[in-house]
Amino acid sequence: MAKKQEYLKSTNMIRKIVFFTFLQIVLVSQAQDGKILDSINIYGKLRVHASVFDGTLELQENSPRVGTSLSRNLDNGFQAFGQLELGVHIIEGTEFNNDASTSSEFIKDPFKERDAITSRLAILGIRHAKYGSISFGKQWGAYYDIAAYTDNFVVFGGSASGTYAGNSDGGWKGTGRANKSVLYRNEFNNFSLAVQSQLIGGSHNYGASIQYKTPINLLIGAAYNSAEIREEYRNFITDIGSNSSNFILGLKYAKNKFGAALTYSLHDDEFIQLDESTVISFPTYGLESLISYQHSNKLSVQAGFNYMKETSKNSYFNTEYKLMHYILDINYYLDDYVKIYMSGRIDDSKSVLDTRTHNVFLVGFSYEFNFNNI
DSSP states (O other), rough: HHHHHHHHHHHHHHHHHHHHHHHHHHHHHHHHSSOSSSEEEEEEEEEEEEEETEEEEEEOOOOOOOEEEEEEEEEEEEEEEEEEEEEEEESOOOOGGGGOTTTTTTSSTSOOOOEEEEEEHHHHHHHETTTEEEEEEEEETTTTTHHHOOOOOSSSOOOOSSOOOGGSTTTTTSSSSSEEEEEEEEEETTTTEEEEEOOSSSOOEEEEEEEHHHHEEEEEEEEEEEEOOHHHTTEEEOOOSSEEEEEEEEEEEEEEEEEEEEEEEEEEEEEEEEEEEEEEEEEEEEEOOOOEEEESSEEEEEEEEEEESSOOOHHHHHHOEEEEEEEEEEEEEESSEEEEEEEEEEOOSSOOGGGOOOOOOEEEEEEEHHHHHE
């Protein structure tokens, strides 16, 4: 039985790879002939690093992915667009990048091998310069418009904003790469807004964001997300209600070589796995900060922190739960697409029960590619 499951898993992986490769070949050939596409972009990130944590040295991947985006100009200023992005998992081991979490993972099982190919994004939509855009599929949600302000470290970050609920990619809740979502976006002068719904069937999830760009290069944003907790989650999570909401405020500033961002968020539910059969939920608030400096074309530095604390007393941690990470990145660019990075995370958490409690230092290599209008 185990061999059969392994065979089916391998076959499914091969099918995904073959399908994605075939799709890109077809799209490239069609774009070159000028038949159905006005633009096509094939892109990807391949990153690997050696990490020292918990007294061990381990080679790890860092959320590698490959994707294709395409568009077609229509009449009256409309444009159809699509995007397909797949996560690629080759190296088994610890994963510190929250962005690498998948839609199917909720309270990760450390003994479960991850799928070699996973779906990150799958989007189809239509847009217009005046009327905005509407898109369908699995896509970054409205809540992440603001959470992304501080989720820009090379490896760490995003642990205190409520985006990656239950160590997933936020897809089930809509805070991250929202599953089965319909998203409308538009811009009015210096304002931009997004309104989102998830058509999951049996659940009613909504989200919205608004941002204002001031004349002094300061971006101010706020977002709200509300998710109905399905019965299968309520059956095994202690102290969770029928609905879970997230609210986030953010500031982002950029000028010349300097950048800074700050977010403050409120979450109805932080999920902690106490043992194999016990998962608890409790409300928290979070602070995330990011400061960046581009010293030259070759060197950039990022620093900041992630802080999360429970907002009310619960029977398990009795207000003792605290997540506290200090983060530092140093990036050396060999060219625009290839860099060497060093990242460190110092942990000062309390009563946090997963790999987020480790002090970590790592050195990695990153190669990005981006082929526009092939």
